[in-house]
Every structure is written in structure tokens, then in C-alpha cells.
Amino acid sequence: MSNSRNFIDKRNKTIISAILLVWGLVTVLPFLWMFLSSFKTNAEISQMTQSFLPKRWTFQNYENLFISGNFGVYLKNTLIITASSFFGLMLNAIAGYGFAKFNFFGKRILFLAVMATMMIPGQVTMIPVYLILNQVKLTNTLLGILLPGLVGAFSIFLFRQFMFNIPNSVIESARIEGAGEWYIFWHLVVPMSRPVIAVQGILTFIGGWNSFLWPLIIANNQKYYTLSVGLQLLQGQHTSDYGIQMAGSSFMVIPIIIIFLIFQKYILQGFSVQSEK
């Protein structure tokens, strides 16, 4: 009896492994194809049937990205925006702490207002935000690109959830010893919140690196384009030059995959959404 159960379990496991293997291969295939094609010459890429590996490896596509594709400028802008988004992360953490550990007049209604912004689709705010930024002359500036997405309700919410569980006694005893509120935040709360800061930090980096909609709307000048807007422009200009397109895509995707692989254990743990008890 127990033997046949074991046999069934083993057989099931084999079937499931086989399904997962095929599914996994289909999932990686686009990445492999992108990466390998980025090293192919244009002559090879426009042939009807292609081999999977490049016949002759070339870095020409990557060189073209920076020579004719302006990717150096896009990279610089993207890095500035990504770095600045960490300032936003800090504002989120500070606000999360404020909501978790202070009692003040209007707290409930303010927190509800923050949560309500999560339901507002970007497409509804994009026109008015553009008009606001246009009014204060911030369109076509890097500041205008990064301001609208600087803080986010979901991040504030996650910080609040985590910091709520820091024992009040720790904070109280620091107060009794005469520590100021900001000293307590930077020297006690931040070190204790390392796990949530790690997850949020990585997601902030990924979000900044991938930012597309605001740069697309706010920047009219190539000088302020980010990598994703630049790549979209490149696709429009070099419609059939798939080599340079794949090089541009690889240039955007590979760094993120590397960072993800390094920090995966933090990211993969951060997704518990069970209802609060």
C-alpha cells in the first residue's frame, strides 16, 4: 500500500518535473534568443533561416548603440533617475515610520488618502500631472521626470507594516535616555528595518532602471531620454535592424537579471500578502 503510494508520488514528480522543464525552457528562450542575436551580424540576422548561435560573433551592434544610438546619454539619465529614486525610498520609509509609531491629529484620514492613491490609474493622472509640470516649467527636465514617481503608497504601506512590529519599549527607552525622534529613526529604526529596506531597495533600483511612462511624457528632447524611451525610439528608427535592437534590449535586461540573481533570496521572500489577523 505505502509502496504503491510512493510509486505514484515518484511518477507524479517526474511528470511535473517534465512539464516544468518544458515551460521553463519556453520562458528562457526569448532571453537566449535576444542575447545570442545581439552578437550576430546584420547579414546573418536577415537570412530566412538562422542558426541559434551566431556564425561569426561581433560586437558591432553594441558599438553602434553608443555611436549612432546615443545610449551613453540615455544610460547617464537612467542612472541619475535610479539614484534619485532612492531619495524617494527614504521618504517612503520616513512616512511609513510616521504612520506606524506616532499618534497625531488626522492620522486615519491621511493614511486613507495615501492608500486611496494606489487605486488611481496612471492614465488618469498623466494628463493633469503633465499640465502641472508644464505650468511650473518642469517639462523637459530630469526633475520633472522623477518627481511624479518619487514616492509610492504601496512602499509606504510595506514600511508601515514592518515598522509597526518594532517593539515600542525599544523606542520608549531611547526617548527616556533623551534621544530625539530623528536620532531614534536613523540609529534604531533604520538598522532594525534592514530586511524591508533590502527588498524595497532592490525593487526601487529595478523600478528606476525600467522607468518608461513619465520619461516618455515629460521628455521631448533626446537629451533627457532614459534607456527604455531611447530603445523605443531606436526600434522606430531601425525597424528592420534587429541586431542593434537586440543589443539595446540586452543592455537593458542583462544588468537587471544579474542584480536579481545576486539579491534573489531577499526578493523571493518578500511576497507574502496574507490577510492581516
Place this chain on the structure above:
Amino acid sequence: MRKSLKSKLTPYTFVGPAIVLLLFFSLIPILIALFISFTNLNITGLGDWSSIKFIGLSNFINLFSDMTFLQSVSNTIYYVVIGVPLVVVLSLGAALMINYGQNKFFKLMRLIFYTPSITNTVAVAVVWTYMYNPNNGLINELLSKIGIPGLQWLNDPVTAKISLVILALWKGIGLNMLIFLAALQGIPKSLYEAAELDGANRWEQTKHITLPSLSFSIFFVLVTTLIGWFQFFDEPFVMTQGGPLNSTNSVALFVYQNGFQNSNFGYAAAASFVMFVAIIAATSIQFRIQKKQQGVS
């Protein structure tokens, strides 16, 4: 006394900066959007405010006789109706299968399935556009190897929508799979041990223990996925610009085209509000159903 006033103000210095930014870039814009949706604001009005006219419900009335808009609405409904159930079923299926084993292979699969979620939509849309190319794309080439004639993919109004859905599924499954996996790992082992003693097989255990324990996660994934598909934008924007023959245009893309390509800000704001109301309605229906189910069980 002075100190107490200062300590009363301290909390606001913590929450203040974030709230001010959300106020200016999220809450106030909603009111502005509502206001301009009743006006004829366009590129002229931007330079000369006196030319902006209040036109009542005209924008909304025009929307519902605009064939492009109606087509975008029906495309968006198509995306939601096809996409949402597929995302939920496939990511739940992937999570259940990956949860079956604990060894390196299953851990690797978890990593692989998640990877598309973190990559840039523009970049992967560019890659998939190339793979979908009917002449030298990878997909038709692989199909021809197993004797299946290639399709036109993005160039045909019927297959174009499906092509975009496939890409969005490929990209969207990973994140939701992780949410399900986290929930699966939170189910107490003792429940399964008890069922094992009662002689329940793997399938019965899944049906009577696993799925009911996941109800909150399923609800969460359902709501967030639904909102996401209502706002479907990046894929059609990069891959098809809404074509061929408007067959892939979404409401979100319609808003962008009218707002930023044609500079009809008032008209676009009205369309964005129609979308907003649809999202709120669909979400609150789901909350109702969820409440009812909880009341029953």
C-alpha cells in the same frame, strides 16, 4: 509648553513630505482631470487660458459615438476577459507544481519563472516583436520545423491581440506565482499529515486543503491583475501602436494618443475617467463577491 507643541508637530515632519508629493501628483490631479474632462482644453488652451471653454458632457457624448474609442473599449474587455483568468490559473498552476518538490531543480524553476517579471517591458516587447516577425522570426521558424505553417502574428487583426496577450502572460505569471508560493508555504503541515492519515490522496488534499487556504491570495491576485489588464499600455504601444486596423488599441493607449499625440487634453481626460469608473466598478464587484463567499463558508 513649547516642547509639547514641538513634539505635537514632529509626526507631521515624518509623514509630511510624502503626503505633499502624493497630494500634488496623485490626489489633486484627479480633481484636475475631472475638471478638464468637461472642457475643450487642447494645445491652444494650454497657451491661452481664455480660450478654454466649458462644454459640459460633450466629451463623454462624443466618446460613445467615436468608433476608435468603442473599439478600444471592446479590445480592453477582450484583454481582461482572456488575460485575467489565464494569469490566475497559470500562475497558480506553476506555484502548485513548483511547490511539489524542494530540490535544486524546483528552486531553479522558481527563479526562471520569475525573471520575466523584473525585466523592462519595452525591451522584452522589442524582443518579442522580432520573434513574431513572420519572415525571419524565431516562432514561425520553430513552427515550420514541426510542420506547422507560420502565422502573421502582429500583422493580422485577429492574431495580433492574442500575440500581445501571450507576451503579457509570459511576463505576468512570475510575480503572481511568488505570491501563491508564499501563501502555500504558510499552510500548516499538520493539515496535510491529518489528511494523509485519513487516506486522502494528493488531488483530494489540493482540493480540500490547499485551494481553500489560498482564497485570500487568489482574491488579491485577481484584483491586482484585473486592474493591471484594464491599464494595458506598454505592449500595444511598443509593438503595434494599436494597429493593425485598431485591433490592439486599448483604452489606456487611446488616452495617451489623444492626450499627447493629438493634444486633445479634455477629450483624453474624459476617456481616462471612463476607464477609472470601470476599474472602480469591477473592483467593488469583486469585493462584494469575496465578502459573500466569506459569509457562506
